[in-house]
Amino acid sequence: MKISVRYKLFIFSFIILVINGILGYAVYTSDQKLLDSEQWVQHSEQVIIQSSNIRSLGREMQITSRDFLITDDSVFLEPLNHTQKAAFGYIGLLRQLTRDNPAQQKLTDSLDLYMHKLVNYSSKTIESRGKHGLSSVIAYTADKNRKRYTNRINQIANTIQWHEDILFKQRKQMNARNEIAFGRFSLALFMLMAGLTILLVIIAGKYLYQAKEKRKRAAELAIANKELLFQNAEKGKRAHELLIANDELLFQNEEKGKRAEELLIANKELLFQNEEKGKRATELTIANKELVFQNKEKEKRAAELKLAEMERIKMVNELLQRNKELEQFAYIVSHNLRAPVANIIGASTALNEMGLTIEEKVILKKGINTSAIKIDEVLHDLNHILQVKGKIDDTRELVNFPGLVDDIKASISELIDKNDVEIKYDFPDVDEYFTVKPYLYSIFLNLISNSVKYRRPGNHCVIEIMSHLLKDKIELIFSDNGMGIDLHKKGGQVFGLYKRFHPNIEGKGIGLFMVKTQVEALGGKISIQSEENVGTEFKIEFAI
Amino acid sequence: MSTDVRFILVDDDDFNNILHDIVIKSILGEGVDIETFTEPEKGLEFIQEKYAESSDHTVLFLDIHMPKINGWEFLMRYEEFSDEVKIQISIYVLSTSLDHRDRNKAADNKNVKGFVSKPITTETILSIARKEFSL
Numbered sequence: 001m002k003i004s005v006r007y008k009l010f011i012f013s014f015i016i017l018v019i020n021g022i023l024g025y026a027v028y029t030s031d032q033k034l035l036d037s038e039q040w041v042q043h044s045e046q047v048i049i050q051s052s053n054i055r056s057l058g059r060e061m062q063i064t065s066r067d068f069l070i071t072d073d074s075v076f077l078e079p080l081n082h083t084q085k086a087a088f089g090y091i092g093l094l095r096q097l098t099r100d101n102p103a104q105q106k107l108t109d110s111l112d113l114y115m116h117k118l119v120n121y122s123s124k125t126i127e128s129r130g131k132h133g134l135s136s137v138i139a140y141t142a143d144k145n146r147k148r149y150t151n152r153i154n155q156i157a158n159t160i161q162w163h164e165d166i167l168f169k170q171r172k173q174m175n176a177r178n179e180i181a182f183g184r185f186s187l188a189l190f191m192l193m194a195g196l197t198i199l200l201v202i203i204a205g206k207y208l209y210q211a212k213e214k215r216k217r218a219a220e221l222a223i224a225n226k227e228l229l230f231q232n233a234e235k236g237k238r239a240h241e242l243l244i245a246n247d248e249l250l251f252q253n254e255e256k257g258k259r260a261e262e263l264l265i266a267n268k269e270l271l272f273q274n275e276e277k278g279k280r281a282t283e284l285t286i287a288n289k290e291l292v293f294q295n296k297e298k299e300k301r302a303a304e305l306k307l308a309e310m311e312r313i314k315m316v317n318e319l320l321q322r323n324k325e326l327e328q329f330a331y332i333v334s335h336n337l338r339a340p341v342a343n344i345i346g347a348s349t350a351l352n353e354m355g356l357t358i359e360e361k362v363i364l365k366k367g368i369n370t371s372a373i374k375i376d377e378v379l380h381d382l383n384h385i386l387q388v389k390g391k392i393d394d395t396r397e398l399v400n401f402p403g404l405v406d407d408i409k410a411s412i413s414e415l416i417d418k419n420d421v422e423i424k425y426d427f428p429d430v431d432e433y434f435t436v437k438p439y440l441y442s443i444f445l446n447l448i449s450n451s452v453k454y455r456r457p458g459n460h461c462v463i464e465i466m467s468h469l470l471k472d473k474i475e476l477i478f479s480d481n482g483m484g485i486d487l488h489k490k491g492g493q494v495f496g497l498y499k500r501f502h503p504n505i506e507g508k509g510i511g512l513f514m515v516k517t518q519v520e521a522l523g524g525k526i527s528i529q530s531e532e533n534v535g536t537e538f539k540i541e542f543a544i
Numbered sequence: 545m546s547t548d549v550r551f552i553l554v555d556d557d558d559f560n561n562i563l564h565d566i567v568i569k570s571i572l573g574e575g576v577d578i579e580t581f582t583e584p585e586k587g588l589e590f591i592q593e594k595y596a597e598s599s600d601h602t603v604l605f606l607d608i609h610m611p612k613i614n615g616w617e618f619l620m621r622y623e624e625f626s627d628e629v630k631i632q633i634s635i636y637v638l639s640t641s642l643d644h645r646d647r648n649k650a651a652d653n654k655n656v657k658g659f660v661s662k663p664i665t666t667e668t669i670l671s672i673a674r675k676e677f678s679l
Contacts, residue, residue, distance in 0.1 A: 331643060335609050338640035339557060339662070346563050346663030353666070354570040364566065367559040500611035509611070 005207050012203065016196050023189050030182050037175040043097055044168035047104070048161050050094045054111065055157040057087040058118065062150055065122045069129050077126070084119050091115060094160070101167075104160055111156045118149040329385075332497045336378045340371035347371075381510055385497075388439070388517045399440050400432045401425070401476075405465060408445050412452075421452055421461045429469035433542060439518045446515045447538055451480035454502060456533065472544055479537040484530045494528055549677050550600055553580040554587045554618065555607035555638070564605065564664060571669050584613040588621055595629045603676050605638040605660070608646060615639070619653055634676055636660050 061083045068076035091112045098104035121143070128139075347364040350356065356364070405425050409416065416423070433440070448463060455461040459481060468475040485494065485501055493499045495516040498509040519526045519540055530536040551568055553561045561580040569576055581587035587604075595602075608615035615637060622630070637650040640662045650659040660668055 334642065335640055338642070339560070339609070342640050342662035343557070343559055343563060346567065349663065349665075350563070350567050350570065354567070356566065356570060360566050360570075363562055367563060370559060502612075 005203075005210060009200075009203055009207055013200065016200060019196070020193070023193075027186065027189065030178075030185060034175070034178045034182050037171060037178050040171040041168060041175050044164045044171055047094060047097050047164040048168065050090050050097065051111075051157040051160040051164065054087060054090045054094065054115070055154055055161075057083050057090065058115070058150055058153040058157075061087065061118065061122060062146070065125060069125060072129055072133075080122070080126075084122070087115055087119075088112075098160075101163075104163060107156055107160050107163070111153060111160070114149050114152045114156065118146070118153065121146055121149060329497055333378065333382060336498055337375060340374040340378075343371040344368050344375075377508075381508075385514070385517060388514070388521050396434055396436055398432050398434050399437050401427045401465075401467060402431060404437075404441060404444055408441070408448055412445075412449070415449075415452060419452055419455065419461060421455070421463065423448065423463045423465070425465040427465075427467040430467050430474055433474055435522055435542070439522055443515050443518050443540070446511045447478045450511055450515075451478070451482055451536070454536075455480070455482045474542045474544060476540040476542070477537060478540075479535060481535040484532045484534050484536050486532050487528065487530055495526070548601070549576045549673065550602040551576060551578040552587060552591070552602055552604040552633075553578065554584050554604065554610075554615075555580075556582050556584075556610040557607070558582050560607070560662070567664065567666070568669055571666055572673055584610060584615075584618045588618065591622070591629065591633065592625065595632050596626075599632060601676065602633050603672060604633050604635045605664075606635055608637060608639040608641060616649070619655060622655060630655065636672065638662060638664065 061080060064076050064080040064083060068074075068080060091108065094111070095105065095108045098108055125146075347368045351361060351364055402425060405423065409423055415421070444465075451463045452461065461480065461482065463478065463480050466477045466479075468477070483502070487494070493501075495512050496509075497513040499513070500509040515538075516526055522542065524540055524542040526541075527539050528536065529539070549572060553564050555561050555564075561582065565578050565580060568578060579587075579590060581590065594600075606615050606618060610618075613621075619635070622635070634657045635655055636658045637646075637656055638660045639646060641647075647659050650656045658672075660672075
């Protein structure tokens with residue numbers, strides 16, 4: 001069974017209230033008890049004091065009565081009466097005080113009895129003083145009863161005092177015990193109350209917090225509830241709308257059914273079209289590939305055309321150069337033919353027309369002959385050159401470079417030995433070439449002869465021949481350590497026909513011209529590098 | 545004929561020099577002074593030495609086609625000579641060349657008096673001699 005916090009709190013508070021009531025009563029009774037015991041202590045104190053007072057009054061009464069007896073002065077009677085009254089007042093008080101104690105009550109009665117006896121005796125004595133004078137006083141003093149009464153009062157008062165003293169001690173002890181017990185009890189009670197109160201406060205706080213939370217929740221719930229109500233209303237509307245929409249949907253579904261049928265037909269159509277498209281795509285892919293291929297071909301063609309254009313420009317330049325060379329060739333040939341012809345005309349004219357001496361005639365005739373021979377030589381050269389320049393009919397063969405050089409060395413061994421010439425060759429990359437052997441032989445021979453012819457006097461002549469294999473061509477290098485030539489001045493004329501740069505050295509000026517002509521006839525190129533007094537290097541390039 | 549008539553022939557063709565020497569002497573007489581050079585440098589050296597201090601009017605026939613130093617190069621070096629030297633010498637280019645460019649080039653050079661084709665004729669020699677030496 002679940003009990004709510006509030007109910008628990010209520011029960012708990014009730015229990016605390018009940019306990020409080022019980023405890024309050026207990027404290028009250030305990031307090032009353034303590035008060036009682038304190039009263040009892042005071043009581044005993046009073047008894048002790050009264051009994052002491054009575055004792056002293058008894059003595060005072062004796063004294064005052066004696067004083068009166070002696071003096072017979074009525075002044076003393078007043079205090080005596082007063083003392084007697086006070087004594088009985090005290091005894092009455094004592095009786096009242098000891099009314100719950102029968103033993104003490106009995107003793108008080110005895111005290112009262114003896115006090116009355118003493119007073120009576122005293123009254124008798126006073127009366128007798130008036131009658132008998134001083135002699136009664138003597139009788140009085142000698143009276144044993146009076147003394148007995150007084151002693152008895154003292155005795156009884158002492159006894160009462162003694163009893164009460166015992167009682168006082170007992171009661172005081174009890175009172176002290178009660179006081180301690182009350183203190184302990186009060187402390188325990190206080191602690192218990194404090195604990196319970198704290199517990200109550202905690203529970204109450206918890207309950208209050210929970211109550212607050214609940215209120216908050218309740219407020220939220222109220223809002224939520226409103227929201228729900230609103231939503232419900234909305235739902236109601238929606239439900240209505242949905243009903244309408246549902247009708248609509250039913251109608252649409254029917255429509256859709258019709259459309260689905262139509263779509264099925266359309267789908268079939270689409271499938272067919274897709275197939276067609278697939279076919280087209282394949283065709284397009286093929287066409288695309290074709291286009292890419294054609295583009296590549298076009299690019300290739302463009303590159304080829306560019307190359308061809310470059311080739312054409314190169315060829316035009318080469319043709320212009322060749323034309324210039326041919327002009328030069330014609331010019332040179334005409335000069336070299338005209339010079340001996342002019343000599344012959346001049347000499348023959350002189351022979352015919354002038355009166356010359358025999359010696360002069362001999363000289364001129366000899367000159368005519370020499371000139372005629374020179375003309376023949378030029379025509380011979382011309383024939384030779386034109387032969388080379390013309391179409392090459394000679395069969396090509398694989399020519400071995402080392403073999404070629406060795407053959408040439410053998411053929412000009414006399415020249416080599418005579419001039420202390422050293423010919424070195426090294427063909428590491430390529431040592432043969434498919435070409436017209438007589439031309440290559442002529443080229444090698446002319447270049448070697450040239451180097452020997454223009455060696456530096458007094459210098460050991462060294463000729464080096466090397467070959468290099470490049471990407472698309474063979475390179476042949478002929479280098480020597482000869483006289484060299486200043487190419488700045490004569491560069492353009494080195495390979496010219498009948499060009500000679502060293503008049504002291506025999507030569508026709510046809511060797512290098514022939515080399516160039518033959519290299520070009522084989523489709524190659526020749527170039528020169530030279531420095532005066534250092535050496536010359538010819539480089540021949542043949543396409544592979 | 546006096547020895548005042550002087551000729552210098554510069555031509556690499558030795559026979560040409562001999563032929564011209566014979567022809568000039570047979571036309572103008574043995575007394576004509578003729579110096580011949582097959583090497584142009586030697587001719588230039590001779591002119592520089594001989595004509596520095598004398599004043600002898602001279603006709604110089606210069607060939608164009610020569611190895612090492614040709615006629616045009618000869619003229620370039622000659623140009624650097626002093627006016628005292630140059631005033632004494634009349635240069636005639638003597639060539640087999642039929643090329644009009646050579647002819648024009650000769651005409652443009654202020655040190656060249658004329659262009660003479662080989663072979664040299666008697667008429668030409670006489671005409672030059674009359675003109676140069678007042679014969």
